[in-house]
Amino acid sequence: MLEMSGHSIKMQYPSSTFQHLMALLTILHYPDKRLHKVAKPVAVVDDRIRKLVRDMAETMYDAPGVGLAATQIDVHERVVVMDVSEDKKDLMVLINPEIIARSDEQKTYEEGCLSVPGVYDEVERPAEVRVRALNLEGESFEFEADELLAVCIQHEIDHLNGKVFVQHLSMLKQTRLKARLRKEQRELERV
Numbered sequence: 630m631l632e633m634s635g636h637s638i639k640m641q642y643p644s645s646t647f648q649h650l651m652a653l654l655t656i657l658h659y660p661d662k663r664l665h666k667v668a669k670p671v672a673v674v675d676d677r678i679r680k681l682v683r684d685m686a687e688t689m690y691d692a693p694g695v696g697l698a699a700t701q702i703d704v705h706e707r708v709v710v711m712d713v714s715e716d717k718k719d720l721m722v723l724i725n726p727e728i729i730a731r732s733d734e735q736k737t738y739e740e741g742c743l744s745v746p747g748v749y750d751e752v753e754r755p756a757e758v759r760v761r762a763l764n765l766e767g768e769s770f771e772f773e774a775d776e777l778l779a780v781c782i783q784h785e786i787d788h789l790n791g792k793v794f795v796q797h798l799s800m801l802k803q804t805r806l807k808a809r810l811r812k813e814q815r816e817l818e819r820v
């Protein structure tokens with residue numbers, strides 16, 4: 630499923646250290662305009678970025694979700710964390726991720742998003758992608774992804790580009806969804 634070239638993209642922390650350092654971040658909810666900002670590339674992978682990654686990972690696992698882009702926590706830098714494993718022990722960190730090749734073959738998958746809670750719908754995307762990114766040491770690595778991992782990577786890179794998965798749906802669905810979410814928000818505010 631995942632072909633590696635050189636560097637491990639998995640990251641593990643001793644759990645006691647991890648717990649001291651972590652902080653839960655607030656996830657923005659669609660239709661928040663800040664979800665449509667385009668994130669800037671990370672210039673230097675330093676301790677500030679490594680702390681951001683730890684906090685994002687903790688927030689993703691707590692939610693729980695399989696992926697989180699920095700855009701979703703209102704940090705507009707190109708950082709993604711993901712864990713598509715069943716036992717939730719394979720954290721992947723992608724800094725400045727880029728898709729450098731896509732398959733012609735497309736695949737439809739039912740997607741959801743921590744920024745659009747309770748909404749799931751089918752999105753068609755390339756079935757396989759080749760990705761280049763930086764790891765936590767600032768080193769470049771490449772790998773190929775298919776299945777859920779390919780979906781997740783494309784979904785998260787969309788976030789960095791200011792795009793939420795529901796924007797792949799028909800305009801009619803998007804209009805209905807926005808109206809419903811705004812109505813729910815007004816009801817919450819009234820309570």
Ligand code: NI
Binds near residue numbers: 741742788794
């Ligand atoms: Ni998402």
